[in-house]
Amino acid sequence: xNRGWISGVALFAALVLLLVGSGAFYTVTPAEQxxxxxxxxxxxxxxxxxxxxxxxxxxxxxxxxxxxFLEWDGAPVGIPTKDKTYIHVNTFARWRIKDPLxxxxxxxxxxSAQSRLEDILGSxxxxxxxxxxxxxxxxxxxxxxxxxDDTLKAGPTGTGSIGTMPPIKFGRVMIEREIQTAAxxxxxEFGIELxxxxxxxxxxxxxxxxxxxxxxxxxxxxxAQRFRSEGEGEAASIAGKRERDLNEIQSAAYLKVxxxxxEADAKASxxxxxxxxxxxxxAEFYSFLKTMxxxxxxxxxxxxxVLSTDSDLFKLIKHIDAKPAPAAPVPPTPAQ
Amino acid sequence: xxxxxxxxxxxxxxxxxxTRKLATIAVALGILxxxxxxxxxxxxxxxxxxxRFGxxxxxxxxxxxxxxxxxxxxxxxxxxxRQLKLEFGFGTSGSTNPDQADTSDFDEQKSxxxxxxxxALVEWVVQYRIADPTEFxxxxxxxxxxxxxxxxxxMREVIGDRTVDEVITVGRQDIEIxxxxxxxxxxxxxxxxxxxxxxxxxxxxxxxxxESSFNEVNKAQQDRENMINxxxxxxxxxxxxxxxxxxxxxxxxxGYRFKRVNEAEGDAAAFTSVLEQYVKxxxxxxxxxxxxxxxxxxxxxxxxxxxxxxxxxxxxxxPLSQKPxxxxx
Numbered sequence: 146x147n148r149g150w151i152s153g154v155a156l157f158a159a160l161v162l163l164l165v166g167s168g169a170f171y172t173v174t175p176a177e178q179x180x181x182x183x184x185x186x187x188x189x190x191x192x193x194x195x196x197x198x199x200x201x202x203x204x205x206x207x208x209x210x211x212x213x214f215l216e217w218d219g220a221p222v223g224i225p226t227k228d229k230t231y232i233h234v235n236t237f238a239r240w241r242i243k244d245p246l247x248x249x250x251x252x253x254x255x256x257s258a259q260s261r262l263e264d265i266l267g268s269x270x271x272x273x274x275x276x277x278x279x280x281x282x283x284x285x286x287x288x289x290x291x292x293x294d295d296t297l298k299a300g301p302t303g304t305g306s307i308g309t310m311p312p313i314k315f316g317r318v319m320i321e322r323e324i325q326t327a328a329x330x331x332x333x334e335f336g337i338e339l340x341x342x343x344x345x346x347x348x349x350x351x352x353x354x355x356x357x358x359x360x361x362x363x364x365x366x367x368x369a370q371r372f373r374s375e376g377e378g379e380a381a382s383i384a385g386k387r388e389r390d391l392n393e394i395q396s397a398a399y400l401k402v403x404x405x406x407x408e409a410d411a412k413a414s415x416x417x418x419x420x421x422x423x424x425x426x427x428a429e430f431y432s433f434l435k436t437m438x439x440x441x442x443x444x445x446x447x448x449x450x451v452l453s454t455d456s457d458l459f460k461l462i463k464h465i466d467a468k469p470a471p472a473a474p475v476p477p478t479p480a481q
Numbered sequence: 482x483x484x485x486x487x488x489x490x491x492x493x494x495x496x497x498x499x500t501r502k503l504a505t506i507a508v509a510l511g512i513l514x515x516x517x518x519x520x521x522x523x524x525x526x527x528x529x530x531x532x533r534f535g536x537x538x539x540x541x542x543x544x545x546x547x548x549x550x551x552x553x554x555x556x557x558x559x560x561x562x563r564q565l566k567l568e569f570g571f572g573t574s575g576s577t578n579p580d581q582a583d584t585s586d587f588d589e590q591k592s593x594x595x596x597x598x599x600x601a602l603v604e605w606v607v608q609y610r611i612a613d614p615t616e617f618x619x620x621x622x623x624x625x626x627x628x629x630x631x632x633x634x635x636m637r638e639v640i641g642d643r644t645v646d647e648v649i650t651v652g653r654q655d656i657e658i659x660x661x662x663x664x665x666x667x668x669x670x671x672x673x674x675x676x677x678x679x680x681x682x683x684x685x686x687x688x689x690x691x692e693s694s695f696n697e698v699n700k701a702q703q704d705r706e707n708m709i710n711x712x713x714x715x716x717x718x719x720x721x722x723x724x725x726x727x728x729x730x731x732x733x734x735x736g737y738r739f740k741r742v743n744e745a746e747g748d749a750a751a752f753t754s755v756l757e758q759y760v761k762x763x764x765x766x767x768x769x770x771x772x773x774x775x776x777x778x779x780x781x782x783x784x785x786x787x788x789x790x791x792x793x794x795x796x797x798x799x800p801l802s803q804k805p806x807x808x809x810x
Contacts, residue, residue, distance in 0.1 A: 172535030174555075175619040197534035214621040214671065218630065232594075237630045239621070239671065283594050283641040291596065291644045292651050308644050310596035317638060340671070343634040347594050347641075354600070358690045361599050361645075365694035369701035376705030383712035390716075391723050398727030402734040409738035413745035420749030423756075430759050431752065433767060437774040447783040458775055459787055 167202035178245045180208040191245040208249060214239045214340055215255070217262045223350060224271050226279040231350035234282070236270050236324070237343055238262070244336030251335045261335060266342060269327045273320050280311045282320060282347055287313045307364055317344060518550035526563040529556045530614050540614060559614040564678070567629055569636070570604030571683065580625030592688075593637055599645040600691075604683040607632050607664070609675050616674025624673050631671070635663045636680075645687065649695075653682050 164170065173179055179192040183205050192198060193212065200207065217240055221233040240262065242248045252258045274282060293308045325342040332339060349357055421431040444450070452459055522545055523529040529541040531548060532555045541556075548554035565578050570591030572582025583590070591602045609628065611617050621627050639660045643652050661680040668675050687695045759766045779785065 172532075174532055174535040175537055175615075176622070177535075195532070196536035211622055213619060214627075216623050216627060216630070237634070239627065280598065283598065284596050285638050286642045289596075289642045292647050292655075308597070308646060310642070310644060311598070317641060343630070344637070345630055345633045346589065346592075346637065348589070348592055349594065349600065357598070357600055358688060361687070361691045362694040365691070365698050369694070369697040372698070372701035372705045376701075376708035379705070380708040380712035383709070383716055387712075387716040387719060390720050394720070394723045394727050398730050402730050405731070405734040405738050409734075409741040412738075413741045416742065416745035416749050420752050423753070426760055426763070427752075427756050430756055430763075434752075434755075434770070437770055440774055440778045444778040444782050450779065450782050450785045451788060452785070453788050457771070462787065 164202075168205075168207075169199055169202040171198055171200060171207050172196070173198060176211060176213050178210050178212040178242065180210065180245055180249045182206050182208055187246060187249060193245075210242050210245050210248065211255070212242070214241045217259065217266065218345075219263065219266060219270065221346070221348075222267060222270055222274075224274045226274055226282065227276060228278045230279045231353050232274070232279065232282070233346070233348045233350060234270060234274055234344060235346035235348075236266065237345050238266055238325075239340040240332070240337050241340065242336055243338035247334075247336030249336075258335065258337065262332070262337070265328050265331050266324070269324045270342075272327070273324050277315065277320060281313050281315045282317055282344065284310060284313045285316045285318050287316055307368070320344075515550055519547055521546055521548060521556050523556075523558060524560075527558050527560045528562075528614050529558055530618055531556050537615065537619075557614075557618060559611055559617060561611045561614050563610070565609055565611070567607040567609070567632060568604075569606070569629075569632060570602070578625075580629060583629065590633065593640045595640055595645045595648055596642050597644040600688045601640065601645050601648050602684075602686045602688060603636065603640060603648065604685070605632075605636060605660075606679075606681045606683060607677060608679040608681070609677045611674060612676040613674035616672055618674075620672040620674060624675065627671065628668070628673060628675060631664060631667050632680075635667065636660055639663065649685055649687060653685065657682055 171179070173192055173195050175195045177195075179198075180187050181189055181192065181200055183201070187208075188205065191210075217238045219236045219238075221235045223231065223233050225231050242258075248258070252261065289310075291308060291310055321342050321344060325339055328342065329339050420427070422428050521529070523541055523543045525543050527543065529546065531538040531541060533549070533553060535555075538554070546556070548556055566581060568582045570587055572584050572587070576582070591604050593601050593603050595601050607628070617624055639656050640648055643656065646652075648656065657680050661677060664677045664680065668677055686692065
């Protein structure tokens with residue numbers, strides 16, 4: 146009994162192995178589409194349903210094609226734009242095998258497909274780039290206004306070209322579609338469908354780069370220059386204001402001071418005059434007092450005094466009963 | 482030993498029991514292998530996608546699972562719960578995601594043309610998750626590389642609509658938001674099964690060769706501020722002091738005024754009191770003051786000569802000595 150059971154299993158396993166080994170079964174994943182060929186020629190339509198399928202062993206073979214979107218990555222293409230700027234453009238595309246039978250018949254495998262894509266897409270890219278100005282390839286949104294930093298003005302009339310973007314009529318997306326449309330027609334005969342073509346990179350040719358850098362440098366240096374000269378101008382203006390304000394303050398103060406002093410002197414004079422001329426006697430008395438005061442100071446040491454016996458001081462030297470001082474003494478004039 | 486026909490199983494010596502044992506061991510090993518390959522683990526951050534005979538069967542959660550071995554069931558492990566990222570223009574090492582960085586051309590990745598036809602160097606990071614594992618596996622071949630290409634195209638599209646100043650300074654956040662939105666659109670268009678969570682700009686610089694001129698602008702801006710500050714400083718040093726000094730002179734003048742007027746008032750008052758006395762007895766007052774003054778002044782003088790009134794004149798002699806003689810008559 147045991148022996149029979151084991152032999153049965155072994156026989157079954159052997160049969161399965163035989164079938165599998167001879168290729169009567171094949172699986173299809175959701176990522177694949179299959180063309181069954183018999184002696185190299187396709188039979189039947191493409192098999193796209195995932196799962197287990199049968200075919201004739203030994204005679205029939207399975208060609209596996211990818212059902213997914215596949216990649217094409219172009220090498221950088223060096224082309225001049227319409228405005229004679231040399232750039233390197235790097236494009237990529239996603240494509241798929243829309244008609245596997247057609248694809249198989251015309252191209253057979255992916256390697257030839259890639260080379261065909263390279264030819265067609267490469268040439269269409271070149272055509273499009275050469276037809277447009279550089280700015281059309283760089284920009285996309287024609288309505289976009291850049292944020293401007295107003296402190297970066299280049300000159301008295303404004304920024305010039307700094308901080309502005311040249312306008313476009315088409316833009317990058319339209320050019321990509323242009324390439325796609327042009328290539329789609331040519332690829333249809335191979336059973337290939339293009340999902341899209343996109344520009345991955347755009348760069349200046351190294352020879353052009355130095356010119357671009359030069360321009361960038363001179364733009365910036367110009368701005369730097371302007372900042373510095375603005376600073377100097379502003380500083381000079383402030384210095385001028387300082388001088389002006391200083392003069393204003395000092396001269397206004399001087400004016401006030403002189404006025405005050407003048408008023409003070411005037412008031413004092415007024416007070417004196419009023420006091421000394423409040424009556425004729427006052428004026429006379431003042432004159433007398435002042436003279437006496439003056440004698441005190443001008444009759445200095447070591448000066449010789451020569452007086453005659455006529456003077457009031459020495460009148461009594463000659464006569465004992467000489468008259469006292471008269472009513473209005475005349476002050477003696479100093480001899481030369 | 483000549484082989485018998487039909488061929489028999491190889492035997493070790495003439496021991497049929499050993500042969501039987503070997504066969505049993507082989508079958509046992511076969512069965513073990515069978516069971517060994519029918520289990521698989523899905524790690525914590527992932528999900529498993531199972532195909533049976535190539536047909537999509539199910540998606541499984543983390544844990545230990547059973548599958549039919551020998552090529553019947555195929556399980557792909559997809560890290561759907563892990564935050565993945567792509568780096569452009571630079572690369573951090575040690576990541577398990579093979580798409581994360583492309584070390585072969587950092588320079589080409591970061592070099593871009595801006596909307597004002599200048600050049601800039603932009604490094605950035607895209608953070609994403611695999612949202613739908615079946616889409617991820619079966620819609621696009623090489624979804625990781627596709628996402629990289631899309632990112633580069635997208636970032637350049639956005640940068641291409643901006644000036645170099647916007648890119649380097651004021652526009653960074655705007656760029657991140659716009660790039661994210663655009664990437665999400667494209668990812669949906671491609672059915673990548675990926676959800677882009679964030680786009681982050683890292684280092685953004687002008688090209689190395691022009692960097693110093695950009696720095697020069699900043700320096701010049703600071704120089705300008707500096708010059709203005711110094712000038713203002715000078716102003717503030719001098720003007721308030723001048724104002725103070727001016728005020729001081731005015732106050733001094735006011736003081737002078739008080740002094741002058743008060744002195745005058747004082748002198749006038751004094752005079753007026755003396756005058757009152759004088760008016761009462763003018764001759765006596767005058768005589769008194771006269772003699773008081775003479776008594777004070779004359780003693781301090783030098784030689785005093787009294788001559789008679791009949792003497793008419795002296796012979797003028799001008800002594801040419803050092804001390805001129807003061808003669809009073």
